[in-house]
Amino acid sequence: MLLSKSCVYGLRASLYLASKRDGDFYSLKEISEELDISFHFLTKILQQLTADGLMESYKGPNGGVRLSDKGKEATLYDMVIAIDGPGLFTQCALGLPGCGSQEPCPLHESWVDTRASIENMLKRTSLIEIAKEGKEKHFRLTAEGQFSWQ
Amino acid sequence: MLLSKSCVYGLRASLYLASKRDGDFYSLKEISEELDISFHFLTKILQQLTADGLMESYKGPNGGVRLSDKGKEATLYDMVIAIDGPGLFTQCALGLPGCGSQEPCPLHESWVDTRASIENMLKRTSLIEIAKEGKEKHFRLTAEGQFSWQ
């Protein structure tokens, strides 16, 4: 798969938050239940995003997580980088270290373009914009479609 | 990563064979040494490609593997399908089952295009053609560049 499961869960949770009221904290329990993601696993992933400054968390009753100012401007690309790292956008399709225009593998030239198109797709729009569109068009964010943008 | 390691090893071995004299069998030992891939692991992967009809094998002294007629016309796409399966070209970027134009996820429309560009890149040229270009331009097929197209 293109993205790890951690990354996909992180993206879905990010879109969830991007669709909610700005500034409010949403509990991990609620997010994990609505998006049907393992609570503990999601906790780990969002901790990473919090450590990266893309989210903010607050402990205690009525605590939870929300997008930080940085997170509100972030794109899918920023989230992918924070969770899966830059590998997808830098590595050789054949896994050869140091592959580049200097010492290319047979796929290098084609792959550079394809890689860029993946990168551009993820960079194109901010989470907030995607969530806005998702809200308008009632796009899915879960397998069973149980989540509603409200 | 985009492709599994099995898949990358399979592609590299396929390009190796595509660059060699048509019809000759090349031993797994030789391939694994030249391409710096674990012998036993490579064996498994090429067995898969043989079972799939993309390669032919011959046992005993002077035995080995070679591209079948089907394999000679194959593209990288065919090899990827044989090893990693069609998931990369069919699955939702957010992993949602049944995601499609009927019930799209927020990334669906963008992802469909990007996915197609990956598919087209892999379908564009046959192994033989890529190997021919690699030979002409001395492209790398190993980390250290020890392999030579000769």
Place this chain on the structure above:
DNA sequence: AATAAATAAGATAAAATACTCTTAAAACTC
């Protein structure tokens, strides 16, 4: 101050992927 609700963090477990080892089967050489 005590209790409860929530995230943080560490340890553990399960599953998938990557890799290795051993034995069998086929084909050649003598």
Place this chain on the structure above:
DNA sequence: GAGTTTTAAGAGTATTTTATCTTATTTATT
């Protein structure tokens, strides 16, 4: 036909990814 070389196949191990469980720590409420 005995011995050797090679792929085939199955079992076993290691590592990484995914997921769970347990114990802190922080904050609010009473």
